[in-house]
Amino acid sequence: MGHLITVATCSLNQWALDFKGNLARTLESIRIAKERGATLRIGPELEITGYGCADHFLEGDTYLHSWEVLGQILSSKEAEGMLLDIGMPVMHKNVKYNCRIIILNSKILLIRPKMFLANDGNYRELRWFTPWSKYRVTEEHFLPRMIQKITGQITVPIGDAVISTHDSCIGVEMCEELFTPNSPHIGLSLDGVEIITNSSGSHHELRKLHTRVELIKEATLKSGGIYLYANQQGCDGDRLYYDGCAMIIVNGQVVAQGSQFSIGDVEVITATIDLEDVRSFRSSCSRGIQASTSASFRRIEANIALSDGRLEDNPAIRPTTVKRVFYHTPEEEISLGPACWLWDYLRRSKTSGFFLPLSGGIDSCATATIVASMCRLVVKSCAKGDKQTIADARQVTGESAESGYIPTDPQEFASRIFHTCYMGTKNSSNETRTRAKELAESIGSYHIDLNMDTVVSALQLLFAMVTGKTPAFRAHGGSDVENLALQNIQARIRMVLAYLLAQLLPWVRGRPGSLLVLGSANVDECLRGYFTKYDCSSADINPIGGISKADLRLFIAYAELAFGMPILSSFLNATPTAELEPITETYVQADEVDMGMTYDELTEFGRLRKVYKCGPYSMFTKLIHLWSDKMEVAEIAVKVKRFFFYYSINRHKMTTLTPSYHAESYSPDDNRFDLRPFLYNASWSWQFDKIDRTVQVLEKEQQTGEAHS
Structure with missing residues (x-):
């Protein structure tokens, strides 16, 4: 037998500034890890405060309460006899890190600051923290007096160092540091560090997990070693969903993997590993030459042996076997991530449920189906006996603990917390009305079917009385300006009605509280600005605002079978339409015709604009190659110019976007993820002129080539 150790990592559903709740979840994870025989436990990034505190990291109170919580961990029985890696902000010499x-038996061994900070996309760590730039250097940090009384220490080391136990060596790599070209794990591994911990606050995006897992595997595939990855899991109070998936990797192979999506608050994974496997893996001559010349880290001694002689003397105990990494399909990710996010938002906002305007189209259908998925997850968690989920379900439904209520059927639970309404007008069709009604019945929501023509007519009459003019739809001889204004009246009235119903429906049903209004505008419509400002796309939260139309269709096709909801097929076959204009024998409003581009084209525009950082001209040149088999160069130019024109004139709408679940890399979310102006020169004269000149050159070359052939 070798040197067997049991280690633990976890995913915690922490909540920004919920110090009491965060402490309880941290202690529970430590308790579970110890119960499973682990001698080393790591937690997520900034687990004491919650990762998403944002500008609260600039406040002294956040640092004070962090030390108070750490004091309770240091004093707890759960923390005895284990090496613990805990995350929190620290101010050292008036600089925030x-x-x-790293603690052991009521002592702080090391404070290790993050050296490379995440500062793009959704992350703004440089706004709140300073990176530790003194590589392989430590200083003495003076502890607060409250901590000195507990630990008996006045100062502790802070900086870039490692922990040396009786039988191994442990180093730290934090979140963004894994993603940098010159990652710390390389130097740590060459200096003999056998166990590397990585505590993260990494959010979910569709199809993103594979990249993260491959980087984690690569960290030890080349250098050897044990890699413990911990992550936040859940909604931390913002648009992001942190998707867990805690992992333990040995020499590039996964031996333990946690769930990516869960409504549970605490998930701990453990593995038993033979240290000798690391040592034999590192036996190559080339590595030895590099390691012998590698600069050394300061080693902080920890009076503990991670290996347990009882494990080594028991031949029945074996190292944890290698596992195949599990990935959800994008359709499954949509069914799980936003559903978990909704549940966190619902239970923590102390509201009584959701309200959704159901249009009979695929977007609101997708939003409703995600709520149905959430109900399924709650019932499943309750069936496993999760006490927190049961307590939360009772709180949301207004049931007391004495009632003994436990959700056992998703439709029954939906009937209590989910409210839907079809807000029809004379421009609505029977098909959309019927689809909305049948979808509500399939999910179990409390559904209302109404016509709001009288309200629309009242506003039109008021306008006519004030101005002496009566606007008309284009179909009735009106101008484009009149036509658009009459559409917007209907759309904005739906928003007003939605909030009225959300506030009063619980009262109507004899229940306390109010409802959260759900939006259902997809990421492509937001990018194009194809919605009315302050219409029913304006809501409290939007679970599909970061998901493309194409992915929503994939999700609905998946849910039809996975959830046993045959009604969903009718949404897949329906033409997307806003139904805001009169239907005539020769005209039925259709979204893609209105926009002058398809949803698939919008997705391509969005990725090129944001992910590939293309302006109009570079987007045009890339699309020449991507779309050359589908359309002529001149048509590509027209589509690119049309996209940038409508994108720029509608960019102001992004400032009022409903907070949406972040799921897509080209989200146009203003001021949080997509930092671009909202007042543009929509003519793009210089850029468009260059596109036109290029079209002329390419068409001339094509004509010359055809003549020669």
């Missing part, structure tokens, strides 16, 4: 606190 994002840190890991």
Whole structure:
């Protein structure tokens, strides 16, 4: 037998500034890890405060309460006899750092600050923290007096160092540091560090997990070693969903993997590993030459042996076997991620449920189906006996603990917390009305079917009385301006009605509280600005605002079979339409015709604009190659110019976007993810002129080539 150790990592559903709840979840994870025989446990990034505190990291109170919580961990029985890696912010010499606190038996061994900060996309760590740039250097940090009384220490090391136990060596790599070209794990591994911990606050995006997992595997595939990855899991109070998936990797192979999506608050994974496997893996001559010349880290001694002689003397105990990494399909990710996010938002906002305007189209259908998925997850968790989920379900439904209520049927639970309404007008069709009604019945929501023509007519009459003019639809001889204004009246009235119903429907049903209004505008419509400002796309939260139309269709096709909802097929076959204009024998409003581009084209525009950082001209040149088999160069130019024109004149709408679940890399979410102006020169004269000149050159070359052939 070799040197067997049991280690633990976890995913915690922490909540920004919920110090009491965060402490309880941290202690529970430590308790579970110890119960399973682990001698080393790591937690997510900034687990004491929650990762998403944002500008609260600039406040002294956040640092004070962090130390108070750490004091309780240091004093707890759960923390005895284990090496613990805890995350919190620390102020050192008046500089704020994002840190890991390594503790053992009521002592702080090391404060390790983050050296490379995440500062793009959704992350703004440089706004709140300073990176530790003194590589392989430590200083002495003076502890607060409250901590000195607990630990008996006045100062502790802070900086870039490692922990040396009686039988191994442990180093820290934090979140963004894994993604950088010159990652710390390389130097750590060459200096003999056998166990590397990585505590993260990494959010979910569709199809993103594979990249993260491959980087984690690569960290030890070349260098050897044990890699413990911990992550936040859940909604931390913002648009992001942190998707867990805690992992333990040995020499490039996964031996333990946690769930990516869960409504549970605490998930701990453990593995038993033979240290000798690391040592034999590192036996190559080339590595030895590099390691012998590698600069050394300061080693902080920890009076503990991670290996347990009882494991080594028991031949029945074996190292954890290698596992195949599990990935959800994008359709499954949509069914799970936004559903978990909705549940966190619902239970933590102390509201009584959701309200959704059901249009009979695929977007609101997708939003409703995600709520149905959430109900399924709640019932499943309750069936497993999760006490927190049961307590939350009772709180949301207004049931007391004495009632003994436990959700056992998703439709029954939906009937209590989910409210839908079809807000029809004379421009609505029987098909959309019927689809909305049948979908509500399939999910179990409390559904209302109404016509709001009288309200629309009242507003039109008021306008006519004030101005002496009566606007008309284009179909009735009106101008484009009149036509658009009459559409917007209907759309904005739906928003007003939605909030009225959300506030009063619980009262109507004899229940306390109010409802959260759900939006259902997809990411492509937001990018194009194809919605009315302050219409029913304006809501409290939007679970599909970061998901493309194409992915929503894939999700609905998946849910039809996975959830046993045959009604969903009728939504897949329906033409997307806003139904805001009169239907005539020769005209039925259709979204893609209105927009002058397809949803698939919008997705391509969005990725090129945001992910590939293309302006009009570079987007045009890329699309020449991507779309050359589908359309002529001149048509590509027209589509690119049309997209940038409508994108720029509608960019102001992004400032009022409903907070949406972040799922897509080209989300146009203003001021949080997509930092671009909202007042543009929509003529793009210089850029468009260059596109036109290029079209002329390419067409001339094509004509010359055809003549020669």
